[in-house]
Amino acid sequence: MSAHADTHAHDDHGHHHKETFVTKYIFSQDHKMIAKQYLITGTIMGVIGVLMSLMFRMQIAWPEEPNVIFEALLGKWAPDGVMDADIYLALVTIHGTIMVFFVLTAGLSGTFSNLLIPLQIGARDMASGFLNMVSYWLFFLSSVIMVISLFVEAGPAAAGWTIYPPLSALPLAQGGSGAGMTLWLVSMAIFIASSLLGSLNYIVTVINLRTKGMSMTRLPLTIWAFFITAVIGVISFPVLLSAALLLIMDRSFGTSFFLSDIFIQGEVLHYQGGSPVLFEHLFWFLGHPEVYIVILPAMGLVSEIMASNSRKPIFGYRAMIASILAIAFLSTIVWGHHMFISGMNPFLGSVFTFTTLLIAIPSAVKAFNWITTLWKGNLQMNPAMLFSIGFVSTFITGGLTGIILGDSALDINVHDTYFVVAHFHLVMGISALYGMFAGIYHWFPRMFGRMLNKNLGYIHFWVTAVCAYGVFFPMHFIGMAGLPRRYYTNSNFPLFDDVANVNVIITIFALVGGVVQIVYLYNFFASIFFGKKSPQNPWRSTTLEWTAPVEHMHGNWPGEIPHVHRWAYDYSKPGHDEDFVPQNIPLKDGEEELQH
């Protein structure tokens, strides 16, 4: 391995070889450039996803009231500015799809796995730069197709992000299940291919390309998180691909994998013998691990940022790894908790209740370890640190309600209500987003060689934090009042008239929270060009990426790759003058390598 790296260095890195605009910025095979491409594509998709959520929140708060924004953005779907019920469902569907897959999977994992894996393990680049490039461009293609699907005649996919058939299979059932759904499925199939190429690359790179001395137990927790995330992705994404392919067969070639005995719009369809419940199993076999694919990288980023900014080792390094492994294992055997009332055998419900509630144990260990990491630290309140603390806060608030939803008996009554919406937005939506923001604030200097403005960062965090609670905390209560999710308006149920004002409050918080993201976007894009120049190691961190020069170079380090002599968390170690000892500094005479 190191021989390969060294020759590589001689071939490519002694001198800059010629790069054209196209090979440097577009079809780049450099992991740092690909990370930036992922981040910027993810950001654009994020803006679309958030805008959609603001639109449907306005519809929920002020149902069927004309709104110039709808008229401007939705066109024929908002006659006289009143949002159409079909497009409401489409907005909900595409918002979910974009946020879960395009922002929090590709945008988060794609950005930080690409940026940090080679830099933190001490590698010149990913195992296969070419596959990495293909992975990004497939992701880009799937994003483009998803965006195009918004403009088809009969409307985009509108069957919910879970696209349960028969609704998603039958254009007769819903306009969005025509061309819109076809494009959705094609886009997702390409997305999955992209994700698999990326994941395989991450796994191979972590296993094979670690620098000398970088044993698995010296890896920063970020790498552990990315590595295990990639493993879960490789295990579960192909199952969604198969579900998507079977659904395409049912839709276009007349098979009956998921459909049976259907009478719609006055005609009996030919489908016989399939089961929609089978689709639910296949979907959630990915769908549940998917939430861990989203949250594990965020956990890794937060662990790293917390240790660095607390100037303390992460508490319980080995327990943190063990809990990542436990969560990853359990995540593949809990999917049925989305299906307690799907009509599957109640005995299965019991099994899934059991496995689901077990996940609370490693999650609790992680939360306590983060809190203990802060204890007696010397906390540097950088924006990244604030987002990390915010992550732990929303992860706890959102995670705790999981013991209600994971309990089949209680799920009967809150299933598919706003209680669920509150739960998963806090525990994986907002938390993962915080993890992503934390990562961006922390590694922005590494990506662009410039600093983000911290005061804008503070405003961004505090307003976002207040709004996130303001939006999702009250949702628990309207959920417990029995309000189903995905209702275009509640005005047909006088029973829910007393929650109408709650919905207005939620929407106002959402609007403020949405608009304040402009502060972040401004900070991000302006700092790329005009930010203050960053020193090599602005946060005084121990990991290898900060030993590489600020100016990006192909191959990451001039000359030899640094060797590693200690774990990643020697912060405030007694016997050292500085409060951090980088991983590439050899142990002093008689110094013991503390490793926990």
Added chain:
Amino acid sequence: MTALLTIIVLVFILIAIWQMVKIFDLAQAKNENTTAGVATDKDNTINGYLMMGFLAFIYVITIVSCVKWGDLPLMSNSASAHGPTIDNLMVISMVIIFFVQTVTQFLLHYFAFKYKGEKGKKALFFADNNKLEFIWTIIPVIVLAGLIIYGLNTWINIMGVDESDDPLVVELYAQQFNWKARYGGADNTLGKANVRLIDIDRANILGLDESDPNAQDDIITTELHLPVGRPVLFKMRSQDVLHSAYMPHFRAQMNCVPGMITQFGFTPTVTTAEMRQTPQMQEKVKNINEIRVEKSKKLIEKGGDPLDPYEFDYLLLCNKICGKSHYNMQMKIVVETEEEYNAWIKEQKEFKNSLIN
């Protein structure tokens, strides 16, 4: 219009904040020799205090939500025999959640405040402690073991249907976008049915098998009437897409899946009339009617019709996304005494008499 105004105001607020930050930045740049963009002691202090403020905010929003909206939830006042067991479990889980939430959020934010960074201070090198980790592994294990055992016990009791109780068998039939109920008639047995047998011209809308003797006395209705105190076994069917039969007051829900029959059973314990008389419900209805009167005023101003006053009824809602009018797929449920129920069912047409020949 309100939305537009809100947004304009927000934009102005943002611009103001933006300008303030610029001023703040300029003021700071002069008296600092630290790296730009890295937190100073002053930042640590300010944000440390803000962390405590945020902790207070979390507590306040929790208390306000509980006081203002805490009586909305369906945590008491259930109308089925198994309802109270679910509600008990819910309350126990909630107490645990609130306790853990209060303590952990306090520790998190208090530590963030207490240990805010200062120049020259050194953090404690504290990397591991097996005893601590054992404690916070074992405590969740014990608590969850209790919750799992209680939860599974409740679940099995609810989902297990005891046929020897002679339950009233009712089919809930879902289609875009309405519900039908089918009763077994005098023999309390549902006739065979399949969507392939649907014959709209003959008004065989649920696809009953006309040759099945059990189907002859079946009764199809658009309202669900249930006698109080008698176990009911629902058989769910859907003709087109997934729907979910959600009866929140009875703590009951089951998906309706095309191509298969799903089931859920419960015993209603409170009649509609009794429920309307409970103090909680009367207060809720009064509150809703006040809101509706306000709304009506606005509607009349715009030249529309006022809203009808609300009277409580049990409802069956669709709770699985099923298409355009998903938001308006409901059926009224009436729980009544045995005599009232018998009188009502007698007035309904039997299947064999409802066909058009």
